[in-house]
Amino acid sequence: MKAFLAVARAAAQAGAAQLAQRPGTLAPLGIEDLGAETKTSGSDWVTDFDRRAEDAIRYVLRSYRPHDEIYGEEYGATTVEEPSGYRWSIDPLDGTTNFIRGLPHYCSSVAVEHEGTWIAAAIVAPALGRSWWASADGGAFTSNHGPLDVGLTTTPAQPVRLSGPLLGRSGRLLASGFAYDPQRRGFQFQQLQRLVSAGDFADLRRAGSAALDLCMVADGTLDAFAEYGLQEYDWAAGALIAQEAGVPVRRAAWPQSDTTPDWTLAGDLGLALHELDVESHHPVGRTVLHGSVATDDAAGWIQTFTDSAASAFTIANFHVQCTVAEGAVHVTATGPADGVEALQEKLKAVSW
Template identity: 50%
Template sequence: MDRTIAHDPLVLLARKAAATGAEILARRDESKFNTDEKSAAGDWVTDFDRAAEEAIRATIVTTRPNDELTGEEYPSAKPANPSGLRWSIDPLDGTTNFVRNIAYYCSSVAVCEKDEDGSERWVAAAIAAPALHVEYFAGRGLGAWKQDLLTGKLTQLSGPADTEARILATGFGYDPARREFQASVLQQVIGDYVNVRRLGSAALDLCLVAEGALDAYAEFGTQEYDWAAGALIAEEAGTLVGRPVGYPGWQYAGLVDASKLPMPD
């Protein structure tokens, strides 16, 4: 592994924070889910979501108390003397998979910094998937990497190979109207691919594009914490990434023709 990314402090902290969240998820116990529905039937939040975010926030604050924190389960934390860095946290991306014992779930952590013009750019990211025993991480200009947590093997990611047998990943929302729109768009783009996968974690979908297991990913209506880390990882692997501009927007990576992604009426 390149020594620059191995010692980058923000990458190291992102990895540590994501690993801390994943440690909570690894304690999965069906008797302690305590699921609550958020926006619709099946859109669950569990005690594990909350505990993992608390652990991730504590890890970041211990090292960088003046950074802003935003996340899925708790309100934003804005320090009195902000550093100019902001963290985006998804403690459990793929909660439905987690509850149903499907291995595709993870803790996702990314950090962005404000440029002089007030815009933000993502500079470090890490995703830890405890049931898959794998970690992904990236730093701005430092590349993207995958580590097998069982063997310790490190692999630098370089995106999908050039192939005609391309596979697209996507996701569907819990709201029926959004699902109907997403399905209609899928019909427009599927002709460029031989098949579709729906794995249930936007963060891991982006990582699988980064490592070339999937060729492209597109989903409408994701939140920032869903894509923040995975988008940087895919981008640093050399993959074209489109981040939503406002809500709802499209998140995509490696897409053949992004012009086929319309907005709903």
């Protein structure tokens, strides 16, 4: 695991080194300075720095892991002959609009997964002088390193292990973001109003980078995060960092938000995933299944799927609620309609 984390950190540093060459101070720059052009809308930008940062990240990954697949924001998916089974998800510049406008919340984000399990992640924010990283079962960490200078850090500060937000504090802050599409944005506003009320949040924060939002939940700056419609590379690294900091995390069920959007959640939100809606025109949607399993050890059966004493858990992207009865456990599962087979494979003992 240490080797994968070392590669992730080296790749994120390489991407951030390109971003650190942004000309001038943190002031808005013109299109001609950045080689900028729009993608899906007038607010969705890509710059030469996005491309250069992704090139740098891919160079590091190919050098150390030539048989791994790569999925990146600018160049899409890259397959290889004799694949290793490991796949990297990279966002070379998360927060492009911030980068253009001179706002410091932008970063390079790198994560790797194997057979559906995310195993290492690193995020570097050069204008903030901050790095975050994590490995599966190895904890999450952050350090201040000062502004990057041509890819080389100053003497780094001692890493700090992350443990998530303080529980029970007042003035809780919820982080989120909004889509470029006006129709989806209206849906997001509606759902966030529910979250602010249910989670007793005092205010919202919109930093403009989902990766950094998740890092700031991990380090306790923010209390929770909820966003609908993120792409996988937006949340891949940040979600593992938050998870390894001990924060409850729920990843989107589908990686492609343009066709099958879903919620990415972190922290105590006051609402469970199954209580949040998906858009009415969602091509897959959610389903609710009811079943039961005969057992004389109800608590023992439930605890095979969760480390806590709770009667609810998440498995195969389904929220599973258990009700104990005499000699049985009744199960209600809510999740993606195209994931029923995977759920039933995980819960083979349940009669649906």
